[in-house]
Amino acid sequence: xxxxxxxxxxxxxxxxxxxxxxxxxxxxxxxxxxxxxxxxxxxxxxxxxxxxxxxxxxxxxxxxxxxxxxxxxxxxxxxxxxxxxxxxxxxxxxxxxxxxxxxxxxxxxxxxxxxxxxxxxxxxxxxxxxxxxxxxxxxxxxxxxxxxxxxxxxxxxxxxxxxxxxxxxxxxxxxxxxxxxxxxxxxxxxxxxxxxxxxxxxxxxxxxxxxxxxxxxxxxxxxxxxxxxxxxxxxxxxxxxxxxxxxxxxxxxxxxxxxxxxxxxxxxxxxxxxxxxxxxxxxxxxxxxxxxxxxxxxxxxxxxxxxxxxxxxxxxxxxxxxxxxxxxxxxxxxxxxxxxxxxxxxxxxxxxxxxxxxxxxxxxxxxxxxxxxxxxxxxxxxxxxxxxxxxxxxxxxxxxxxxxxxxxxxxxxxxxxxxxxxxxxxxxxxxxxxxxxxxxxxxxxxxxxxxxxxxxxxxxxxxxxxxxxxxxxxxxxxxxxxxxxxxxxxxxxxxxxxxxxxxxxxxxxxxxxxxxxxxxxxxxxxxxxxxxxxxxxxxxxxxxxxxx
Amino acid sequence: xxxxxxxxxxxxxxxxxxxxxxxxxxxxxxxxxxxxxxxxxxxxxxxxxxxxxxxxxxxxxxxxxxxxxxxxxxxxxxxxxxxxxxxxxxxxxxxxxxxxxxxxxxxxxxxxxxxxxxxxxxxxxxxxxxxxxxxxxxxxxxxxxxxxxxxxxxxxxxxxxx
Numbered sequence: 001x002x003x004x005x006x007x008x009x010x011x012x013x014x015x016x017x018x019x020x021x022x023x024x025x026x027x028x029x030x031x032x033x034x035x036x037x038x039x040x041x042x043x044x045x046x047x048x049x050x051x052x053x054x055x056x057x058x059x060x061x062x063x064x065x066x067x068x069x070x071x072x073x074x075x076x077x078x079x080x081x082x083x084x085x086x087x088x089x090x091x092x093x094x095x096x097x098x099x100x101x102x103x104x105x106x107x108x109x110x111x112x113x114x115x116x117x118x119x120x121x122x123x124x125x126x127x128x129x130x131x132x133x134x135x136x137x138x139x140x141x142x143x144x145x146x147x148x149x150x151x152x153x154x155x156x157x158x159x160x161x162x163x164x165x166x167x168x169x170x171x172x173x174x175x176x177x178x179x180x181x182x183x184x185x186x187x188x189x190x191x192x193x194x195x196x197x198x199x200x201x202x203x204x205x206x207x208x209x210x211x212x213x214x215x216x217x218x219x220x221x222x223x224x225x226x227x228x229x230x231x232x233x234x235x236x237x238x239x240x241x242x243x244x245x246x247x248x249x250x251x252x253x254x255x256x257x258x259x260x261x262x263x264x265x266x267x268x269x270x271x272x273x274x275x276x277x278x279x280x281x282x283x284x285x286x287x288x289x290x291x292x293x294x295x296x297x298x299x300x301x302x303x304x305x306x307x308x309x310x311x312x313x314x315x316x317x318x319x320x321x322x323x324x325x326x327x328x329x330x331x332x333x334x335x336x337x338x339x340x341x342x343x344x345x346x347x348x349x350x351x352x353x354x355x356x357x358x359x360x361x362x363x364x365x366x367x368x369x370x371x372x373x374x375x376x377x378x379x380x381x382x383x384x385x386x387x388x389x390x391x392x393x394x395x396x397x398x399x400x401x402x403x404x405x406x407x408x409x410x411x412x413x414x415x416x417x418x419x420x421x422x423x424x425x426x427x428x429x430x431x432x433x434x435x436x437x438x439x440x441x442x443x444x445x446x447x448x449x450x451x452x453x454x455x456x457x458x459x460x461x462x463x464x465x466x467x468x469x470x471x472x473x474x475x476x477x478x479x480x481x482x483x484x485x486x487x488x489x490x491x492x493x494x495x496x497x498x499x500x501x502x503x504x505x506x507x508x509x510x511x512x513x514x515x516x517x518x519x520x521x522x523x524x525x526x527x528x529x530x531x532x533x534x535x536x537x538x539x540x541x542x543x544x545x546x547x548x
Numbered sequence: 549x550x551x552x553x554x555x556x557x558x559x560x561x562x563x564x565x566x567x568x569x570x571x572x573x574x575x576x577x578x579x580x581x582x583x584x585x586x587x588x589x590x591x592x593x594x595x596x597x598x599x600x601x602x603x604x605x606x607x608x609x610x611x612x613x614x615x616x617x618x619x620x621x622x623x624x625x626x627x628x629x630x631x632x633x634x635x636x637x638x639x640x641x642x643x644x645x646x647x648x649x650x651x652x653x654x655x656x657x658x659x660x661x662x663x664x665x666x667x668x669x670x671x672x673x674x675x676x677x678x679x680x681x682x683x684x685x686x687x688x689x690x691x692x693x694x695x696x697x698x699x700x701x702x703x704x705x706x707x708x709x710x
Binding site for chain 2: 218380394429
């Protein structure tokens, strides 16, 4: 075990080229995260074409740098100008910006930076400890369970993607359909090719992704003539000297908040599709509730910066746990990572850590190392960020659109891929305009083939369709999918209604059933706790409702 | 932009799209092997799409009946919203159509220059700036991909003749 970790460590940390690439990736991520209108996913997607020529570990280390850098980049613009660079740093602005305005920009940036660092480190430790264990658990999964897990991943993406669940479901179906086009994995039969040899090969993942996400985003960014021509940020900021020592001392002093927020981040990351944009607000909310000095929140509270920043970096570790152990992306960024691995002919899944230990542990170590790069490069990226924000959006968008075309061409050296990117770019743009969330579609594209393969395997193994509901894991994920579908109704329901009060305890009771079926002592104890707690809350809340 | 009327149009479009694809699914060859057929999964996905699109159609129709049309019908206003996106589409189609002749280097420069100028403005000062940006950016990217990553980018007939 240790020799594998040492070898993996050496392949990442002792190779100057890998380190250099990771450094460039982190810098690119810090900038992508800092610039409003750009997202971390976009940064990772645009990095992908550069990684084709690299070894898998170099490619993944580079993207890991972009991922970690992006998560921390958002705090720069959020704190200095009040405009969050990414959705995952929205809550950071609540207290970061007021602290900067009160004359402590160095401390605010330092707190954000070191909270991100420590949050990332905590999640990295959990990642290394939990991913292999979860992978062992994943070895219990049959094709029925895997299919049900994918259904759950898609339904939770839909339920968390916005107000309009119907549009989210349509987007998910469109993604699944896009993955069907071309030769099918099992029989090699052409589908929906309409006589075209190119379409017969199917849509490559990268052009679809760049089109849907980056191309459509750039078109939206230049839509407004006035905004497109003005510099990226109207408000500019001066270079700041970060107060490292004071910030570290404050973060360590508030260690309870740091750990609580980091665990919120990790848990949110493990849930498919729930990324940093949710965890930072959840952590901020919990920090506010737990703080003795709630009135200071919103005016530059130290805890108000530590909570969201440690949570959003910890989310990355959580999302990676799911991707590495089960091959299910935790959010859009890990969906892109999954695609990147597939480009390098590596399919993550329960046996991935056992089959490719060097690569798996290399990714873990790259995740660790990227946090050190992030701290080291923050000051330099801040200067670069101030330079980049003077450029008008239309200039950046035009150059990046051309870069997208070159990058996509580099995948298979065929022009058809650029047409695919363009086509999906147009679809993505209109979907954005019409209020369709893109996340379910992207997950549909990524997981579509896997879903089909597993349902085909399940049907090929046995013609008993009841196995989908009689196998404990499959039943567990199907119930989770139903719970996630109902979740938006719970969110919108009147807080005093019977439904709102009983939703959570009933979910606990229902989910205990498949856990009982699993038979192992630990799971049965968890099931019993869930059942007892659920029953208690149902009893307590129904009696309260009867009294009122 | 999204409103009830648009949602009705979109759901009808999705229903038509699903119908065409379900019809095309019957052309998928059956190799006669046991297990799941090649057309089974796409059919499931497409029927799911039909059901959800019908729900969206029903929902938006009911809203349209009760609330009426909410949104702007003025063509000029709507066109102005999409002008820049349409310019991007047009330039990209031009770039792709001429890629075989101009190649990635020249085509890329023309694309970036054209897009910058259409979006940014036509003053002599700006045109010079745009030309510089397009040559430097595409030249830099072309060099990285050609020499750094060893990707054979399309050369284009014009450069081949020279």
